Amino acid sequence: MRDRHTEPxxxxxxxxxSWSLGRIEIASPISGVTFQTDNPDILHVIHTFxxxxxxxxxxxxxGKYP
Numbered sequence: 001m002r003d004r005h006t007e008p009x010x011x012x013x014x015x016x017x018s019w020s021l022g023r024i025e026i027a028s029p030i031s032g033v034t035f036q037t038d039n040p041d042i043l044h045v046i047h048t049f050x051x052x053x054x055x056x057x058x059x060x061x062x063g064k065y066p
């Protein structure tokens with residue numbers, strides 16, 4: 001039986017996100033790179049790019065996030 005609390009969240013075919021014990025992990029199976037952080041602000045960044053935007057649009061609307 002799969003545990004929904006530890007199962008990765010598939011954002012797209014390019015990224016999987018999991019969160020366990022306060023650690024957020026974003027993995028790209030295409031590149032083999034995994035990014036880990038305990039800063040939940042990364043979720044805001046992911047949400048901001050949920051719909052295609054240029055970096056300039058994000059900076060203009062979410063100025064406090066580089």
